[in-house]
Amino acid sequence: MPDAVMLFAAGLGTRMRELTRDRPKPLIEVAGRALLNHALDRVWEAGVGRIVINLHYRAAQIRAHLEGQRVLFSDESDALLETGGGLARALPLLAADPVFTLNTDAVWTGANPLAQLREAWQGAQGPGAEGLLLLVPRAAAIGHSGPGDFDLDAQGRLTRGTAYVYTGAQILRTPRFAARAPGAFSINPIWDEMIGAGTLFGAVHDGGWCDVGRPESIALAESMLQSAGDA
Template sequence: MNNTNSTKVDRAMVLAAGLGTRLRPLTNTIPKPLVSVGGQRLIDYSFDLIRGAHIQNVVVNYHHLADQIRAYVGTIKDLNITMSDETDALLETGGGVLKALPLLGDKPFAVLNSDVIVRDGAHRSLDKLIRFWDPDRMDVALLMQTTISAVGGHDHGDYHMDSGGKLTRRDERVVAPFLFTGVQIIKPHLFDGMKEEAFSLNRLYDQAEKRGRLYGLVHEGQWLHVGTEVAIKKAEQKIQGQ
């Protein structure tokens, strides 16, 4: 591994701008990152991972019901949080990160989705991903969950992984053993030359894969999908140990 001071991941972005359409009507009045599941807001699960990795500088984007996101994030005092305003246009995951790049700096940074729950197992998962990160070999590192252990998510998976962690996206006709948790480390130079518009980070994953520089690390804890009210109930039962 090559995680010297010059390459250490010390910033993170939490993606909190989504509409949460599958959770309507609940998300007509509450932004999905502020929905309570298992006794805390969804966005707090992301903040917990960030704290576990000893990261202080965090960017949070917002779009839907922006005033609520801004107000809640303003109550978080132990992290240095900067907001990225997407109220003019929803930019999806890739466009949202691109817009926030001036706030994230020129070193690799972590990105976390706030619409799923990632809970640590025996190790602090984001901290472990940072230790796994090797900028000499990797452009993107994704935290992966075994498909069979995911709760409430799709059962066809996203990627195959070799013994060294290199990822290959599954063919649409094939089931893959790993799915992406929504936690990742990415290099900012991958956005060079891209226009500020709506696009998915999957575009960058595919480019990194073609270069042989897309890697994954298996998550040892829980991954809980909370896209519907039924999924929320399943997640809460899992958190409560049922």
């Protein structure tokens, strides 16, 4: 079972416009707490033993914000590596297979996303699964302006589609990442390889989710949290 998590915190946050001029996106506050802390709350609630956070833009601010916390940092100051390359570089620090990954630009209500993934991983997917993504129906994806990402079949396998939106929480086996040459690459081609092999699965989140990728999404996230009694 996964007991290590990669938190993605290296991005430039350009969609946040002026809000990220002098700080990294993970330190933008929603309901009085940094987005990074919202993510870490979920990690600690789920009892994950090892936490790795990648850093690039204004990395010193994130290091200072988390001083004294039980976390490890994967340094990408030399170059942004995207999601796949960032995970591949962090594998020695994660020291585990499979691993959780969690984006730091969203907030959640309801079931703990990592605990929900862990339970689903133990269930119907079986030993052949290489990936398990947590999804929300397109109509329930607060703050998300794009199309859906995936369709889900009766066995829980994923294909590219529009019915569900990926929430930024997943479990992944790591060999495909370890086999890649070092450098920047997206997780998307790895997902496509898994889809082709029939080893990428999905689970639907039991609760609310808000993508906090743009300034106008902050109020949406705070409203969602308040409605759920979490703010």
